[in-house]
Amino acid sequence: MKAAIVAVGSELLDPLRRETNGAYVTGRLREIGVDVLARTCVADDAAWLEAAFRDALARADVVISTGGLGPTEDDLTRDCAARAVGRSLRRDEGILEWLRARFARFNRVMAPVNEKQADVIEGATVLPNARGTAPGQWLDLEGRLLFLLPGPPGEMQPMFDDQVLPVLRERAGGTVLRSRVLKIASMGESDVEQVVAPLYKTFANPRTTILGGAGQTELHLTAEGSSVEEAEALLEELAAGIRALLPGRIYSEDGRELPEVVAALLRERGLSLALAESCTGGLLASRLTSVPGASEFLDRGYVTYSNQAKVDLLGVDPKLIEAHGAVSEEVARAMAEGARRAAGADLAVAVTGIAGPGGETPGKPVGLVFLALAGALGDRVRRAQFPGDRERVRRQAAQAGLEMIRRAALGLSAG
């Protein structure tokens, strides 16, 4: 089965807006083996909208529209879909009664304009909306299916999950898709690709996609099976192979991000952590404290942006800074040890580097970052050279600081 999505509303064509219903519907359809081949955002224009329905129905087995079911003059979905399929609209007495009762419940009288929300295309089945005033509807056009759903995600998603998906799952013949995301923090996209491509390319099912970000590479595996169990088994077979090729590199297969994983490791071990940040300027602390309950393991952090702050707060020897520079292995080590001691914590991580765009010195280019760990999980230091602009360097450095804790907690090499 091939599907097309029509998202209705002039506001969706605003460059600042992001249309999100299409991605939601596409993802859910994939799980039942239905591919979306086209997704269109169309303005509140009767001629364009009618044509969009006609075009989509000319090719797709399933057309799903979102939006344009409200009571105002701009809400044209019902009218245009009816014209596109050559049928008339009828006013549904049941919906009218339900609408009036709903307004009465909020002590309001329904304005006449709302009555058009009770219009149903001849032959359509109504999809009740428990969360708003716009019911959906669907039509079986000799095997081609047309669904009209409301635009607000809070109304569309439950209607899609509870009322649309069961219809489609039955028609799609029971194929199920399952996905898994393997997340890696310590290797770039091309390095991961080089190691795992020879393996995953031998698998037609699951399909594998690589996505790279600042300090993160993700492998998205999607398997198709006749049952959830079969699809999961196919996923596990490939995931096991990838794990063997990337020992210790995958930090999450269950959707968790790196701060959550690190927080769990520290909690399990009952360890307290202190942070000393220069170039990341609080970003590492901010990421860790985004995890609820971070106070269980994080008691304090130092943003030591200037050399004097490193001396005052962390007890770094000024002569060390003079001899090696603030961006050096020696100062990173001294910052970590100083933070651990000053905070009375079990361990500490320090980050010092050149985020750019300025600050470069001979032999120390923008993107050079030293990371150090001191205390209960052993002493480590790492020199990294990150590509990209200021924000990218900072994000990669913070991620590397988190990964350093994870690897030490699991007894893995510094990486």
Place this chain on the structure above:
Amino acid sequence: MKAAIVAVGSELLDPLRRETNGAYVTGRLREIGVDVLARTCVADDAAWLEAAFRDALARADVVISTGGLGPTEDDLTRDCAARAVGRSLRRDEGILEWLRARFARFNRVMAPVNEKQADVIEGATVLPNARGTAPGQWLDLEGRLLFLLPGPPGEMQPMFDDQVLPVLRERAGGTVLRSRVLKIASMGESDVEQVVAPLYKTFANPRTTILGGAGQTELHLTAEGSSVEEAEALLEELAAGIRALLPGRIYSEDGRELPEVVAALLRERGLSLALAESCTGGLLASRLTSVPGASEFLDRGYVTYSNQAKVDLLGVDPKLIEAHGAVSEEVARAMAEGARRAAGADLAVAVTGIAGPGGETPGKPVGLVFLALAGALGDRVRRAQFPGDRERVRRQAAQAGLEMIRRAALGLSAG
């Protein structure tokens, strides 16, 4: 002139991917008065892609496609567009020569598969690509224009700006659109709406849209004129009216975000700043240090997550915490004054609050935040109750801390 955009590529239909070329093109077209009425992402499927071109050309005066111009079998844009307009492709010798020379420059021999990048629809004008191997092309179909542009934004955007926009601007008859964004940090979307809607609703031109985020409200004004000067004058007329209704509330009209504005104010005044953060956990420091050159005014920050950290690092009296709780006006004041003194800075900002989901106590709900300022810009304190989840509360609190500095620096009330 009405436009349609066709974004080509199966990967664009991945729920995890975001299609960005459409928004870019829509925004640029608006500036010259061309409205986009439909935007379609279509898979690398010959039948669907050909139909997408045919459908778009049936309605739009201008059709702009991005992507699908590469050398692989999946790159179908040239073939499908040619079929949709009923013309044949010819292999362009000039492009072939240019491609061979480009490969030679990188010491590579061009594979035969690349030759298809030299295919041009009969009658089309070639759009050279200085940044990649895929040239664009465009066709005038009796007044309807079809542009085929490459997919990578780094190639598409300069080609669009330098080679497509001038053609369209001339055809659009000289209408220009100009936009301005007024940014506000200290009022929510509905409060801003209530104050300014009675004014902006009296203006048909400029049009005004309100967008709200965590700790930020934006008013987007777009004016249409026969010249840049006329459009700018219309923008300024409405902007002046809004400024009068929101005295001191608008922190930026030039695209800058709040950290940049605050950084500039501190630099101009030669003031040094220290930070003491509890619930924001480094987020305020991280946002300020995202501004290049932040070291000129920020020397250090304290993430004092625990009560003991507040006592040790900021010299807060433990009795004060015992008497009022860590989330209190008194402790916020003591944190700011302590940070200022400990850092030897001209001023300091402190944030203490309950980000949630846990940590609530009687009379102190999740979202309660105290902010304090101490030192050179005067002493201030503010109690705020922010809605939303942990991340939303943290983001609003960090934004409020920045706004507190801005208002004090400009001599505005605490707000």
